[in-house]
Amino acid sequence: MSSTAAVNLHNPAVFQAGIPHEVFAEMRATPGLTWSPEHDGTRGFWSVTRYDDLVTVSRDMSTYSSGVGHIQIYDIDEDALEARASMIDMDPPVHTRLRRIISSAFTPRHVKKYKGAIQARVGACLDELEAAGGGNWVDVVAKPIPIGVICDLMGVPEQDHNYLIGLTDHLVAGTGAEPLEPTAYGNTTELRLLPFNSPAAWAMSQYATELADVRRAAPEDDLITKLIEAEIDGERLATEEFANFFRLMIFAGNETTRSSMAHLALYLEQFPDAFAAAQLDRSLIPALTDEVIRYSSAILYFRRTVTAPTELSGTALDVGDKVVMWYCSANFDEAYFPDPYAFRADRPTAPPHAAFGGGGAHFCLGASLARLEIAELISDVLNRDLSFASIGQPEFVESNFVNGIEHLEVTL
Numbered sequence: 301m302s303s304t305a306a307v308n309l310h311n312p313a314v315f316q317a318g319i320p321h322e323v324f325a326e327m328r329a330t331p332g333l334t335w336s337p338e339h340d341g342t343r344g345f346w347s348v349t350r351y352d353d354l355v356t357v358s359r360d361m362s363t364y365s366s367g368v369g370h371i372q373i374y375d376i377d378e379d380a381l382e383a384r385a386s387m388i389d390m391d392p393p394v395h396t397r398l399r400r401i402i403s404s405a406f407t408p409r410h411v412k413k414y415k416g417a418i419q420a421r422v423g424a425c426l427d428e429l430e431a432a433g434g435g436n437w438v439d440v441v442a443k444p445i446p447i448g449v450i451c452d453l454m455g456v457p458e459q460d461h462n463y464l465i466g467l468t469d470h471l472v473a474g475t476g477a478e479p480l481e482p483t484a485y486g487n488t489t490e491l492r493l494l495p496f497n498s499p500a501a502w503a504m505s506q507y508a509t510e511l512a513d514v515r516r517a518a519p520e521d522d523l524i525t526k527l528i529e530a531e532i533d534g535e536r537l538a539t540e541e542f543a544n545f546f547r548l549m550i551f552a553g554n555e556t557t558r559s560s561m562a563h564l565a566l567y568l569e570q571f572p573d574a575f576a577a578a579q580l581d582r583s584l585i586p587a588l589t590d591e592v593i594r595y596s597s598a599i600l601y602f603r604r605t606v607t608a609p610t611e612l613s614g615t616a617l618d619v620g621d622k623v624v625m626w627y628c629s630a631n632f633d634e635a636y637f638p639d640p641y642a643f644r645a646d647r648p649t650a651p652p653h654a655a656f657g658g659g660g661a662h663f664c665l666g667a668s669l670a671r672l673e674i675a676e677l678i679s680d681v682l683n684r685d686l687s688f689a690s691i692g693q694p695e696f697v698e699s700n701f702v703n704g705i706e707h708l709e710v711t712l
């Protein structure tokens with residue numbers, strides 16, 4: 301049992317105006333998985349759009365591998381897979397050993413320690429916006445907060461934050477349709493060997509390697525020092541392993557939370573009742589935070605590759621089949637989220653939304669940190685009673701992987 305997709309989901313232009321909800325609603329309503337045939341030289345793939353199927357795939361890591369094949373829709377060569385690999389493209393037990401190096405820094409209890417620093421960053425950004433009477437919400441608020449927070453944790457000096465923002469923007473550009481300039485930043489590596497086929501990935505590795513040298517000479521209480529001092533089976537991370545880890549953390553900790561924070565401004569305008577309810581009852585802020593995260597579904601999908609013949613939702617799957625989990629669809633699955641397009645401050649937290657993944661070993665490491673950052677932004681917006689006199693049309697990032705907003709002009 302299966303069907304063929306009516307729309308080419310591999311094409312970033314399909315996401316140009318945000319999540320194509322009607323397309324996914326139709327796919328969810330169709331029994332079995334949906335097949336997207338080969339397109340633009342990319343082998344066909346199966347789409348998982350329903351919540352329960354997504355949870356099944358996320359939790360069965362031996363049948364649905366992150367280490368075999370790529371975690372994005374397009375395939376890459378074996379040597380490229382190896383050169384780019386970080387824990388997100390690995391299966392247990394190797395994945396488990398890598399994740400364990402830093403997982404203690406991201407527990408809900410541990411991230412509470414960052415609350416004061418997060419509040420200071422949020423406050424400074426909103427002060428700037430208020431002083432100017434508005435501006436591009438993405439540049440003034442959504443970009444600087446998450447990059448500032450993840451850089452603080454990693455141990456990246458403040459003066460380099462903007463450089464890293466530029467690099468992560470250029471990384472995401474690699475998921476768009478436009479080809480990138482191969483020699484940008486002085487890159488000498490073939491683009492196919494770099495994450496997102498972007499020269500910015502090379503520049504980030506160079507940066508990480510230099511910073512690691514600085515920390516080897518003078519260790520600090522930060523994650524870079526933790527990574528360079530960690531030993532797995534008696535061995536330290538090789539230079540490339542460290543650089544790939546660093547890049548994953550900067551990208552994952554930054555681009556995702558930024559996208560949800562960018563959408564938050566839209567929701568303030570579109571769904572004022574939800575924010576008014578939280579204004580009156582601050583105990584709603586955690587649920588409202590999760591509603592922002594569900595509704596924005598910052599990461600649109602991740603892919604797995606089938607390692608043994610199996611069946612999902614009545615569709616037979618073969619070894620090597622690509623299975624794409626659309627978080628942005630599962631989060632609106634009417635079977636699990638009643639009235640899914642309603643934006644509610646009091647949506648029940650069970651079942652949990654799938655924006656951080658459907659459970660399993662790769663479940664978002666930074667979920668507690670992202671929640672804290674977004675909750676602090678909501679709190680401060682409510683404290684200031686911030687409201688927009690006008691809000692411009694959002695310019696979406698051209699990508700079928702990240703639900704980002706490039707530009708959103710607001711006037712206070």
Ligand code: HEM
Pocket residue numbers: 358387388389399450548549552553554556557560593597598599602627655656657658659660661662663664665666667669670
């Ligand atoms: C709204 C914000 C965020 C969203 C929507 C999000 C989403 C996701 C998703 C969907 C995954 C893959 C889950 C899976 O495959 O099962 C993931 C993994 C990951 N996330 Fe997040 N994320 C966010 C914020 C963050 C932050 C702030 C960090 C900071 C450290 C972070 C670090 C990571 C890492 C390191 C992984 C890979 C985990 C692994 O492979 O074990 N994320 N995230």
